[in-house]
Amino acid sequence: MKYRSHHCGALRPSDAGTEATLCGWVDSRRDHGGVIFIDLRDREGVTQVVFRPEEYPEVAEQSHGLRSEDVITVTGKVAPRLAGTENPKLATGGIELIATSLTVLNKSDVLPFQLDAKVSNEDLRLEYRYLDLRRPQMAQNLRLRHRVTTATRNYFDEQGYLEVETPILSNPTPEGARDFLVPARLTPGAFYALPQAPQQYKQLLQVAGVEKYFQIARCFRDEDLRAERQLEFTQIDVEASFISDVEIQTLIEGLLARIFREAKGVEISTPFPRMPYQEAMDRFGSDKPDTRFGLEIIDLSDVFAASEFKVFRSVLDGGGVIRALNARGAAEKLSKEQLKKWEEWAKTELGAKGLAYIKANATGEWESPIVKFFSEAEKAALAERMDLAPGDVLFFGADKWQAVCDTLGRVRLRCAELLELTKDSNALNFLWVVDFPLLAFSPEEAKWVAVHHPFTRPKTEDVPLLEAGEFAKVRAVAYDVVLNGVELGGGSIRIHEKELQARMFETLGIGPEEQQEKFGHLLRAFSFGAPPHGGIALGLDRLVMLLAGTESIRDVIAFPKNNRGLDLLTHSPVTVDFKQLRELYIQSTAKKP
RNA sequence: GGAGCCGUAGCUCAAUCGGUUAGAGCGCUGCCCUGUCACGGCAGAGGUUGCGGGUUCGAGCCCCGUCGGCUCCGCCA
Numbered sequence: 001m002k003y004r005s006h007h008c009g010a011l012r013p014s015d016a017g018t019e020a021t022l023c024g025w026v027d028s029r030r031d032h033g034g035v036i037f038i039d040l041r042d043r044e045g046v047t048q049v050v051f052r053p054e055e056y057p058e059v060a061e062q063s064h065g066l067r068s069e070d071v072i073t074v075t076g077k078v079a080p081r082l083a084g085t086e087n088p089k090l091a092t093g094g095i096e097l098i099a100t101s102l103t104v105l106n107k108s109d110v111l112p113f114q115l116d117a118k119v120s121n122e123d124l125r126l127e128y129r130y131l132d133l134r135r136p137q138m139a140q141n142l143r144l145r146h147r148v149t150t151a152t153r154n155y156f157d158e159q160g161y162l163e164v165e166t167p168i169l170s171n172p173t174p175e176g177a178r179d180f181l182v183p184a185r186l187t188p189g190a191f192y193a194l195p196q197a198p199q200q201y202k203q204l205l206q207v208a209g210v211e212k213y214f215q216i217a218r219c220f221r222d223e224d225l226r227a228e229r230q231l232e233f234t235q236i237d238v239e240a241s242f243i244s245d246v247e248i249q250t251l252i253e254g255l256l257a258r259i260f261r262e263a264k265g266v267e268i269s270t271p272f273p274r275m276p277y278q279e280a281m282d283r284f285g286s287d288k289p290d291t292r293f294g295l296e297i298i299d300l301s302d303v304f305a306a307s308e309f310k311v312f313r314s315v316l317d318g319g320g321v322i323r324a325l326n327a328r329g330a331a332e333k334l335s336k337e338q339l340k341k342w343e344e345w346a347k348t349e350l351g352a353k354g355l356a357y358i359k360a361n362a363t364g365e366w367e368s369p370i371v372k373f374f375s376e377a378e379k380a381a382l383a384e385r386m387d388l389a390p391g392d393v394l395f396f397g398a399d400k401w402q403a404v405c406d407t408l409g410r411v412r413l414r415c416a417e418l419l420e421l422t423k424d425s426n427a428l429n430f431l432w433v434v435d436f437p438l439l440a441f442s443p444e445e446a447k448w449v450a451v452h453h454p455f456t457r458p459k460t461e462d463v464p465l466l467e468a469g470e471f472a473k474v475r476a477v478a479y480d481v482v483l484n485g486v487e488l489g490g491g492s493i494r495i496h497e498k499e500l501q502a503r504m505f506e507t508l509g510i511g512p513e514e515q516q517e518k519f520g521h522l523l524r525a526f527s528f529g530a531p532p533h534g535g536i537a538l539g540l541d542r543l544v545m546l547l548a549g550t551e552s553i554r555d556v557i558a559f560p561k562n563n564r565g566l567d568l569l570t571h572s573p574v575t576v577d578f579k580q581l582r583e584l585y586i587q588s589t590a591k592k593p
Numbered sequence: 594g595g596a597g598c599c600g601u602a603g604c605u606c607a608a609u610c611g612g613u614u615a616g617a618g619c620g621c622u623g624c625c626c627u628g629u630c631a632c633g634g635c636a637g638a639g640g641u642u643g644c645g646g647g648u649u650c651g652a653g654c655c656c657c658g659u660c661g662g663c664u665c666c667g668c669c670a
């Protein structure tokens with residue numbers, strides 16, 4: 001028996017008069033007592049099937065029992081729709097299949113939710129994920145993801161890149177996220193770790209002479225989940241030898257252009273603008289600036305250089321900065337009470353000391369808790385520098401440079417949301433942020449940590465600064481690609497010399513012994529003619545999210561976990577019995593519920 | 594580890610200030626219906642208002658606790 005001659009999206013008026021067999025799910029039924037219409041759905045579309053009692057009484061009788069989501073195969077004559085009953089909403093709306101025989105392959109129970117309606121209850125969607133994936137939007141997302149990965153593979157293949165699979169059972173990483181551990185039965189008491197990224201393997205592949213590597217790589221991080229974060233996620237991972245940072249950026253611009261063209265039918269313009277990290281932070285308060293709107297941060301330290309306002313005075317004397325941004329036209333949307341809430345938000349959520357503001361009313365009058373401390377000259381200079389007009393609201397940041405950037409960067413985004421600056425925008429503002437700092441001081445750990453990762457190469461001209469211990473000033477050959485304020489990925493040119501790598505580890509507080517223990521394999525590999533190399537990794541899930549226009553990573557992953565890392569469909573993770581643990585030389589210390 | 598929002602029928606939601614028997618749409622079941630495509634008509638079933646406690650003459654609504662979901666901060670080299 002043949003299930004189908006055509007898919008449900010295939011038949012057209014030109015097929016009229018032929019016989020066809022379709023199979024799929026009953027999408028809906030319209031039972032008129034006599035004639036019965038069934039919309040039959042498969043992955044390619046929907047076709048109307050008609051059961052006519054006067055022509056095929058037995059089949060029509062049988063069709064009365066059909067219910068939503070029953071799986072059937074049906075044979076019939078392709079006929080043009082009666083004049084006036086064509087359905088322009090359907091690709092197959094010009095024809096219908098007049099059923100001559102019907103086989104019910106499988107009945108369906110009533111579904112826990114309707115496929116054509118909004119479902120807010122996400123537990124339910126995840127519990128019945130296989131039904132959720134039948135919904136058109138979700139099915140479309142799966143296809144979109146496939147188109148992205150296919151475009152990626154084709155692109156890299158054409159560029160001469162080799163897809164190489166790297167181990168899922170690998171080693172714990174001393175820095176970075178918490179690892180998922182897997183007990184090694186064959187080595188009692190030892191553990192594998194699931195990779196947070198294939199970083200070391202892809203560098204070792206360069207030492208191996210692969211020269212051009214990519215992988216659609218699953219990565220694992222045992223950290224708390226978020227709307228755009230899962231325990232396991234997928235990276236487009238790339239590494240190449242004898243390549244410059246600009247060449248990698250060009251390669252990735254070509255990839256993204258290809259993906260947007262093939263997955264979305266959109267042409268994007270390349271090359272993307274480049275912006276140094278310092279400039280991104282200064283102007284936008286973020287290392288992944290959304291450049292679809294202005295609201296730029298402006299420095300006022302010189303305006304208040306002689307300020308007698310205590311707060312500003314002490315900040316400036318302590319080496320801090322005074323900065324502000326102008327939320328143009330926000331005055332009518334921000335009452336005094338709301339401004340108070342914003343200040344509270346800045347304090348509790350952003351950890352700011354406060355959020356001073358000046359609200360310029362429609363009349364031009366200033367409402368502000370701090371303006372009384374300003375001199376006339378300061379007020380005039382401030383108004384001019386900020387281009388302050390009636391209806392504007394200025395927000396101030398006064399603190400260390402980094403803290404002011406962080407606070408005003410967040411305030412900027414919140415203002416953009418309030419003013420709906422990106423609401424109807426279909427702009428695609430790609431951007432390379434370059435010249436990241438190599439190192440950052442971590443007050444919690446009381447040591448210097450790698451901003452990107454410990455294999456990132458310092459800029460050649462900044463190596464003397466590294467050697468002089470001026471760690472904060474050392475820039476890395478590192479770059480992030482950003483789209484509309486979302487970080488799509490990041491990479492760097494790596495260190496390929498073992499001496500420089502050892503010096504880097506040392507700077508990070510990893511002594512010679514620990515280096516040998518944890519990175520000996522890498523340092524040894526570097527001693528056997530490691531080529532200069534570099535690469536990048538792009539977050540595939542996030543990219544597909546942007547293309548699909550969804551806010552949740554769960555919408556672009558077939559079987560995601562919920563907020564607490566639970567798979568509501570299969571109920572993983574599960575406890576295992578003592579015997580299974582004993583085989584692995586493992587004992588649980590978890591308290592029994 | 595912390596904060597916010599939410600939890601009412603299978604689903605999506607309503608229920609005025611704390612006040613009669615907790616409603617609607619969709620879905621479901623039965624009957625009717627021969628050109629619909631959001632088919633239509635009639636009838637019907639379906640509720641421990643997440644759970645536990647408290648305040649009150651009276652609680653879906655107020656209070657406390659708890660469980661669950663989502664979002665954010667921390668965390669994510």
